[in-house]
Amino acid sequence: MLRRKLRRLRIRLGPDGKEILRLHDGVEGLLAVEESAFLFHSARGRRTIVEIGSYRGKSCVLLGRGSRACGAPGAHVTAIDPHGINHAGDRTRFSDEDARKFDENVRREGLAEDVDHWIMTSRDALPKWQAGNRAIDMLWIDGDHSYEAVRFDLSAWTPLVAPGGMVAAHDYAHRGDVKRAWDEVMSDPDRWEPTRFVRSIAWTVRRS
Numbered sequence: 001m002l003r004r005k006l007r008r009l010r011i012r013l014g015p016d017g018k019e020i021l022r023l024h025d026g027v028e029g030l031l032a033v034e035e036s037a038f039l040f041h042s043a044r045g046r047r048t049i050v051e052i053g054s055y056r057g058k059s060c061v062l063l064g065r066g067s068r069a070c071g072a073p074g075a076h077v078t079a080i081d082p083h084g085i086n087h088a089g090d091r092t093r094f095s096d097e098d099a100r101k102f103d104e105n106v107r108r109e110g111l112a113e114d115v116d117h118w119i120m121t122s123r124d125a126l127p128k129w130q131a132g133n134r135a136i137d138m139l140w141i142d143g144d145h146s147y148e149a150v151r152f153d154l155s156a157w158t159p160l161v162a163p164g165g166m167v168a169a170h171d172y173a174h175r176g177d178v179k180r181a182w183d184e185v186m187s188d189p190d191r192w193e194p195t196r197f198v199r200s201i202a203w204t205v206r207r208s
Contacts, residue, residue: 029058040066053143
């Protein structure tokens with residue numbers, strides 16, 4: 001309990017700490033407080049953000065509000081999640097109620113105009129995104145945690161990230177399949193900077 005309080009205090013005393021804690025506490029989700037702060041700060045200056053796996057919108061509102069924190073116009077976030085379809089390999093059962101809660105949380109934070117909510121799998125979303133011919137500034141992956149799904153998300157979506165863009169994936173430290181897929185796909189030193197970590201998040205930046 002004391003350790004948790006100290007972690008929250010460090011966030012509160014940092015830049016935008018009160019806003020980060022408000023968002024972290026206000027939306028249901030499975031992020032540690034340091035992970036919420038990481039997403040909020042990482043979104044600064046990122047104009048085109050894609051998240052794969054949205055649940056009830058915790059990461060989405062952190063990304064959307066974080067992108068506005070520097071005073072610049074906010075990013076456009078495309079949130080991809082099938083919701084009612086169970087995610088293979090996850091213990092949690094997802095439902096249509098999650099989609100309703102997601103939309104409610106996004107509206108409450110004033111982000112409805114800045115978020116596209118695609119209720120589909122990342123595989124189905126890929127050709128739709130490619131048709132728009134847009135480079136991604138930040139890609140956040142927290143969807144189906146099975147090896148096959150994570151490997152697909154990394155292999156298919158990271159080539160769409162612009163040079164200087166960020167890729168981050170949740171549960172690297174907690175799920176062996178996430179770690180295995182990340183280590184296999186994100187190991188090219190000519191394309192990706194060395195992987196760094198924030199709690200269970202693995203992240204990197206595209207070189208070229």
